[in-house]
Amino acid sequence: MLGKKLVAGQKHGETRALFLGLGMVACSALMYYFIGVTIVPKYNRSIWTKESICKLMKASIKEKVYCLFNEDSGEENIFRYPCLEVQVNLTVIRQVVMLYYTEDTWTRNPKCSYIPSNLEDYTQVQKQVENITNWFRENKRFPCFYDPSREESSVILTRLYPPDGLVLTFLWPTLMMTGGIFIIILVKISQYLSVFTAPENVRGI
Missing domain, CATH: 1.20.1070 (Rhopdopsin 7-helix transmembrane proteins)
Structure with missing residues (x-):
């Protein structure tokens, strides 16, 4: 009788452990799928793959610019923010080019080098842009990434x-x-x- 209980308990524990293992495999497969359809395509589309050194030539805040995030949105979804323009000398080819913070910056607004993450509070936005501007002015030389084929002349500071x-x-x-x-x-x-x-x-x- 005791042996039967031990065997039954062992089988019950093995079943739970088996389901745990299968659940972990299934979850990891879903994570692989999610990464494969979201992150990997963006990684493959990134053209700024080579690293070099950029030397700051100019970092200035231009006039405020409109940025529309959704074509179907109304006026309430249009935000204004200071437009930071950064030009650098790409030392590997000795050419002055436009610098963007990330790949998304270049896609969202090619006129500005940096776009703050939260655009609702203009005071905070202005302070953030000014801090970024000061960082560039204090760091005259820094690593950057460029397109080795040179089909795109601009460079980025950080790869996503x-x-x-x-x-x-x-x-x-x-x-x-x-x-x-x-x-x-x-x-x-x-x-x-x-x-x-x-x-x-x-x-x-």
Whole structure:
């Protein structure tokens, strides 16, 4: 009787562990899919892949500019912000070019080098743009990224999806899948060993 209870408890624990392992594998597969359809295409579309040194030539705040984020939105969704224009000398080719903060900056507004993340409070926006401007003026030389084919002459300061960042993005689902597979293997080994270690009268249950 006691043997039957032990076997039943063992089978119940193995079933839960098996479902845990399968759940971890399924979750990691979904994470792989999400990364594959969202982050990887953006990484592949980035043309600023080579790193060089940029030397600051000019960092000035121009007039306020309109920026419409949604073509179907009304006037209430149009924000004004100081337009920071940064020009640098790309030392690898000795050419003065426009610098953008990230790839998204170039896509959203090619006239400005930097777009604040929150545009609702103009006072905070202005302060943030001024801080960025001062940073450029204090750091005359800094790393930047450019298009090696030179089809796009501008450069960017920070890549949203660098190679090391992409590796870190895949790290968590990889660890989860490895852990899930490891749990499944342990459960199968436990089931295999229990067949040979259980008494003859328990095996027939």
